[in-house]
Each structure stands twice: as structure tokens, then as C-alpha cells.
Amino acid sequence: MPYRHICIVVLLGNAIFFAASCSETEEYVAEPQSGVDYHSFANTGDYRITHVDMDLTIDFSRKVIVGIATLQIEHLGDGKNPLILDTRDLTIESVQAGNHDQMRAVTFSLSDSIDIRGAALAIDLPATALTVVIHYQTSPAATGLQWLEPQQTAGKQHPFLFTQAQAIHARSFVPLQDTPGIRMTYSATIRTPVELRAVMSANNDPDAEKSGVYTFSMPQPIPSYLLAFAVGDLEFKAMGPRTGVYAEHEVLDAAAAEFADTEAMLEITEEVYGPYRWDRYDLLILPPSFPFGGMENPRLSFITPTVIAGDKSLVSLIAHELAHSWSGNLVTNSSWRDLWLNEGFTTYLTYRIMQFVYGDERYEMEMSLGYADLQTDLDELEDHDELLAIDVRGRDPDDVFSNIPYEKGALLLYEIEQKIGRDAFDQFLLDYFNEFAFQSITTEDFLAYLDRTLLITHPEELDVDRIREWIFEPGIPAGAPHPQSDAFTQIDTIRQDWLKGTEAAEGIDTSEWTYHQWKHFLDGMPDRLSREQLEDLDQAFRLTASTNNEIAFSWLRIAIRNDYEPAYDRLEDFLVSIGRNKFLMPLYKDMMAAGKADMADRIFQKAMPGYHPLSVKRNSQIIYPE
Numbered sequence: 084m085p086y087r088h089i090c091i092v093v094l095l096g097n098a099i100f101f102a103a104s105c106s107e108t109e110e111y112v113a114e115p116q117s118g119v120d121y122h123s124f125a126n127t128g129d130y131r132i133t134h135v136d137m138d139l140t141i142d143f144s145r146k147v148i149v150g151i152a153t154l155q156i157e158h159l160g161d162g163k164n165p166l167i168l169d170t171r172d173l174t175i176e177s178v179q180a181g182n183h184d185q186m187r188a189v190t191f192s193l194s195d196s197i198d199i200r201g202a203a204l205a206i207d208l209p210a211t212a213l214t215v216v217i218h219y220q221t222s223p224a225a226t227g228l229q230w231l232e233p234q235q236t237a238g239k240q241h242p243f244l245f246t247q248a249q250a251i252h253a254r255s256f257v258p259l260q261d262t263p264g265i266r267m268t269y270s271a272t273i274r275t276p277v278e279l280r281a282v283m284s285a286n287n288d289p290d291a292e293k294s295g296v297y298t299f300s301m302p303q304p305i306p307s308y309l310l311a312f313a314v315g316d317l318e319f320k321a322m323g324p325r326t327g328v329y330a331e332h333e334v335l336d337a338a339a340a341e342f343a344d345t346e347a348m349l350e351i352t353e354e355v356y357g358p359y360r361w362d363r364y365d366l367l368i369l370p371p372s373f374p375f376g377g378m379e380n381p382r383l384s385f386i387t388p389t390v391i392a393g394d395k396s397l398v399s400l401i402a403h404e405l406a407h408s409w410s411g412n413l414v415t416n417s418s419w420r421d422l423w424l425n426e427g428f429t430t431y432l433t434y435r436i437m438q439f440v441y442g443d444e445r446y447e448m449e450m451s452l453g454y455a456d457l458q459t460d461l462d463e464l465e466d467h468d469e470l471l472a473i474d475v476r477g478r479d480p481d482d483v484f485s486n487i488p489y490e491k492g493a494l495l496l497y498e499i500e501q502k503i504g505r506d507a508f509d510q511f512l513l514d515y516f517n518e519f520a521f522q523s524i525t526t527e528d529f530l531a532y533l534d535r536t537l538l539i540t541h542p543e544e545l546d547v548d549r550i551r552e553w554i555f556e557p558g559i560p561a562g563a564p565h566p567q568s569d570a571f572t573q574i575d576t577i578r579q580d581w582l583k584g585t586e587a588a589e590g591i592d593t594s595e596w597t598y599h600q601w602k603h604f605l606d607g608m609p610d611r612l613s614r615e616q617l618e619d620l621d622q623a624f625r626l627t628a629s630t631n632n633e634i635a636f637s638w639l640r641i642a643i644r645n646d647y648e649p650a651y652d653r654l655e656d657f658l659v660s661i662g663r664n665k666f667l668m669p670l671y672k673d674m675m676a677a678g679k680a681d682m683a684d685r686i687f688q689k690a691m692p693g694y695h696p697l698s699v700k701r702n703s704q705i706i707y708p709e
């Protein structure tokens with residue numbers, strides 16, 4: 084077994100529960116249990132939250148939210164245990180419980196911060212109480228919030244705040260059962276400075292007057308990691324009847340043009356995989372410090388501005404976040420061990436949506452790029468991190484993040500599709516989304532469903548042992564499909580010729596190259612290039628000045644490996660102005676590997692005030708290893 088493990092018994096009020104945290108003292112034995120969320124304190128067998136109402140006052144000057152959370156509770160057990168909620172860095176001021184207008188103060192205890200899960204809030208609940216009201220405040224260090232100075236926004240005049248709850252950060256801005264196994268509806272009032280607008284993963288009203296008080300409701304039940312809001316100087320522009328963009332004025336038009344195909348993506352996905360069940364689908368364009376590419380917050384995906392390339396080359400991100408409206412938001416992973424059910428299905432759907440909207444060549448190129456990402460991770464990760472159903476006990480889900488649940492998950496589905504045919508597989512997915520709509524499911528639920536569907540209808544083509552190998556073993560099974568693209572084969576030849584010196588960069592006709600080909604061209608370069616070769620590329624193609632962030636990123640990695648210092652100003656600028664962790668981590672890792680720890684430290688210290696807490700944490704681990 085790759086790591087060791089000990090169970091600590093935590094006593095809290097009259098509740099006893101187990102904390103699965105790592106230690107070096109006791110041999111790790113048992114397998115993780117299916118359906119158990121090792122990242123939540125919540126006693127979901129005793130109580131279930133069915134609805135949360137939030138009243139949140141946003142205080143930009145203190146970087147705190149003053150909140151009132153009103154929870155509706157369903158009793159499942161004998162009522163003897165306290166209600167245990169997840170929190171992190173919250174100050175709990177008071178707790179009341181009761182029914183309707185018969186509320187009274189009740190006793191509660193907040194544990195110390197126990198481990199990566201944060202602190203458990205135990206509330207002594209009268210047997211008849213169906214409602215709990217918690218008055219609390221967040222901390223300026225809340226892991227699920229990023230507070231931006233006006234300087235970090237496009238308009239530079241107003242501050243900005245956004246949440247990022249996945250995986251276990253909702254608890255840092257509202258006390259609740261912070262587990263994807265529980266779904267709840269919600270309502271909210273957000274109080275902001277009068278010149279700003281609040282938006283949520285709910286029923287946004289683009290015509291709402293800027294009043295400083297915004298109300299929302301989310302009638303579809305969602306898991307806590309999809310709770311989201313943002314506050315800023317936001318405007319709205321429609322893209323289609325059901326789609327539009329929220330962004331700062333400075334980026335609104337560019338975003339609406341870049342993502343103009345969103346409505347078409349929505350329509351085709353509905354046609355193939357069943358109705359879109361969330362009413363509207365809008366995008367919120369965040370400032371560049373947003374730590375992810377995108378986040379599938381229901382009705383309102385949160386999107387990095389770094390994909391606004393001017394030529395729609397990076398819009399698969401939108402297809403991805405939209406696809407989550409089926410795989411993830413409708414059918415949800417039951418715990419973080421099952422993340423591949425969200426991300427693998429979504430990655431598969433993303434490729435399909437891209438093919439529907441942009442054709443076969445783009446589909447093949449995007450799949451090939453995904454396959455290359457998968458190979459990189461398979462080369463680098465330890466075996467136990469290559470399973471689809473990964474053992475995340477005692478680990479922060481943020482630290483386990485890789486391409487495995489995405490690309491290995493998608494490749495498994497692609498293999499099934501290849502074996503049984505597209506029509507049969509599309510029908511299967513449509514049925515799957517209907518069967519488990521608005522439910523949270525485990526890997527084992529998926530396997531049981533396969534058992535009563537495809538494994539019966541396609542016994543010749545499919546083999547349960549092979550599917551189990553995909554899910555529970557490292558690597559990819561022998562004979563797995565290998566997506567390829569003719570458009571890339573041509574690039575391979577061109578790259579080979581250039582490397583041999585038979586062709587100068589100037590002589591390469593790149594006029595028809597798409598971003599995908601550029602990325603393939605650069606990522607396929609050998610580790611070492613000479614100074615002459617680097618200059619030849621840079622002079623011919625102006626790579627240091629590329630305005631496509633993905634191309635710039637691939638080029639900067641080459642520059643670091645080869646000590647090409649004409650690109651260093653751009654590198655610094657890139658790292659200071661962008662907070663997307665997918666770019667930051669490889670660049671800082673490359674600097675460390677190239678013996679440039681001083682440079683990494685200097686740039687990181689300069690950039691850090693603008694980074695999200697997650698990016699600060701993950702990149703500190705790289706630059707300052709213990």
C-alpha cells in the first residue's frame with residue numbers, strides 16, 4: 084500500500100466520529116467504503132439539509148461576509164445526536180433552532196480545526212426542530228473566496244469577490260453538510276455596495292436594478308459544491324434566447340463574440356442527451372486570477388478570461404462546463420472518490436459537442452491533445468493516483484487533481500462507444516441521465532447500472548472485468564483506443580524536418596494552422612533546443628508575443644527548459660497577470676526542475692498577492708517543499 088493511515092476518534096458534544104487522517108504509525112489496510120464521504124463531518128444518516136437560505140452582507144473593507152444561514156432539516160435518525168455541520172474558519176455567533184416563529188437559542192460547540200476537513204459544528208437540536216438559524220462571519224482567509232482589489236479587475240475602479248466551492252470550500256463561507264452526497268434547494272439575499280451587482284448559481288435577473296440588495300432562488304436541488312456567487316461591476320449581454328454573458332464592461336463584447344456558439348452547443352447537447360433542466364445557461368467571465376479554466380456553477384458557469392483568444396480556439400472550455408449540466412450537476416459524484424463520474428463523462432461529452440459544432444477534424448485534434456495530457460500524467464503519477472476511483476482518504480481533493488479522472492475517464496467511455504457503436508452509446512447516456520437525474524451516485528452505482536443495461540444488451544462486446552480494470556487499476560488497459568489526428572501527423576513531419584535543419588522556421592507555411600496544431604507542434608519539441616533553434620522559432624512565429632495563452636504557455640515551458648532569457652519578461656508578466664493554476668503549476672515546476680528556484684521564488688512573491696488561496700497553496704508546495 085502506498086501510504087499509511089490511522090483513524091483518530093474525535094469526541095465532540097455527545098457525538099463520536101472518525102477522522103480518516105494520515106499518519107506514519109499504523110499500517111493502512113481497509114479499502115475506502117463506497118458512498119462514504121471522507122471529506123465531511125456531516126452525520127447525514129441522522130439529518131439531511133433540504134434547503135438553505137442565505138442572507139449575506141459583503142464587507143469589502145474587512146474582507147468578511149456577515150451571514151445568516153437558515154437550514155431546513157429532515158430528521159432521519161432517532162434525534163439523539165447533535166446535528167453536525169462542516170465549517171472552515173467560520174466564527175459562529177449564535178444558533179437558534181425550532182419551527183417557524185418558535186425559534187430559540189440552542190447550545191452548540193465548534194471543534195478546533197481538525198484536519199483538511201476544517202472544524203465540525205455540533206448543534207444540539209430539539210427533537211421537533213425543523214429549522215436552524217446560524218449567525219456567523221467568514222474569515223478574510225476563507226479558502227472558498229477570493230477578494231480582489233480594483234487593480235485586479237478589468238475596470239480597475241471597483242473591488243470584486245467570487246466563490247469557488249468545489250471541492251470542499253463551501254464550508255468556508257456557509258456552515259452546511261458540505262458533501263456532494265446531499266442535495267438542497269436554496270434561496271439567498273446578497274447585500275453589496277450599491278454600485279456593484281451580485282450574481283449566483285441561480286435565477287439571475289440581468290435587468291435587476293443596481294440597488295445593493297439582490298435576491299435569488301435555486302429551485303433545483305444541488306450539492307453544496309455548486310453553491311456560488313460573485314460580486315463586481317458586472318454587465319450582461321445576451322448571446323441567444325437562453326444564453327448570455329455577465330462580465331465587466333471592458334470584456335463583455337469580446338466574451339459575447341468569443342462564446343457566441345454557446346446557444347448552438349446547448350441545443351445540440353439537449354438533442355442528443357436529453358432536456359436541459361436548469362432554465363437559463365449564462366457565463367460569468369471572471370478576472371484573470373480565477374484559479375480554474377471554468378467551474379460549472381448551475382445556470383452560470385464561471386469562466387477564466389484567459390480563453391478569450393479572439394478566434395474561438397479555446398471554447399471547448401464552454402462545451403465542458405455546459406456538459407456538466409448533465410454529467411455532474413444532474414448526475415453527481417457521491418463523494419470525491421467518484422470525481423471521474425463528473426469529469427470523465429463531461430470530458431467525453433465535451434469532445435462530442437465540439438464535433439457536433441465544429442466538425443471531425445477539430446474533434447480528432449482535441450481528443451489527441453487530451454490523450455497527450457493523459458500520457459504525461461501516466462508518466463509522472465504514482466500508480467495509486469492513476470485509478471479512476473481514487474482513494475482520497477486523508478488527502479485534500481485539491482492535491483489529488485490530475486488529468487486521470489478527465490482523460491482516462493473519457494477514454495473508457497470512448498472505448499465503450501467504439502465497441503457498441505455510437506447510437507447505442509448515446510441512448511445509454513440519455514437513459515443514464517434520466518435514471519439518475521438529481522441524484523448523487525457512486526462508482527458502484529454506475530457499475531450496477533451497466534450490469535443491468537449494456538452488459539446485458541452487449542455481452543459480446545463488453546466485459547465487466549475489463550471495465551473494472553479501467554476503474555480500479557493504474558494505467559490504461561492493453562489495447563485501449565489511441566485517438567489520433569491526421570492534421571497532427573502532418574505537423575510531426577514538419578517538426579522533424581525543422582529539427583533536422585532541412586527547413587528554416589521562416590519557410591514553414593503556418594497560415595492555416597489552428598491553435599491545436601501550434602500546441603501539438605510546440606509540445607512535441609525535444610527537451611533540449613539550441614539557442615539558434617529557439618531564436619529561429621521566436622523570430623519566425625513571434626511566440627514570446629503570442630496572444631493565445633495556451634500557445635504562450637507551451638512556448639514559455641520550452642523557454643524555461645532551455646534558459647531562453649528573451650522570454651523571461653513575458654514569463655514574469657504571464658505569471659503575475661494570470662492566476663489559472665493549470666498554467667501556474669507547470670511553469671513553477673519547470674523553473675524548479677531547471678534549477679531556477681530563485682527566479683520562481685522572486686516571481687511568486689511578486690505575483691502572490693494577486694493569486695487565489697488555492698493557487699497560493701498549491702504553488703507554495705512546489706516552490707517551498709519541506
Ligand code: BES
Nearest residue numbers: 249250375376377378379399400403665
Ligand atoms: N469542475 C471542474 C473544476 C474543478 C474540479 C474544481 C475539481 C475543483 C475540483 C471544471 O469543470 C473543470 O474541469 N475545469 C477545467 C476545464 C477544462 C478541463 C476544460 C479547468 O478549469 O481547467
Ligand code: ZN
Nearest residue numbers: 403407426429
Ligand atoms: Zn469539469
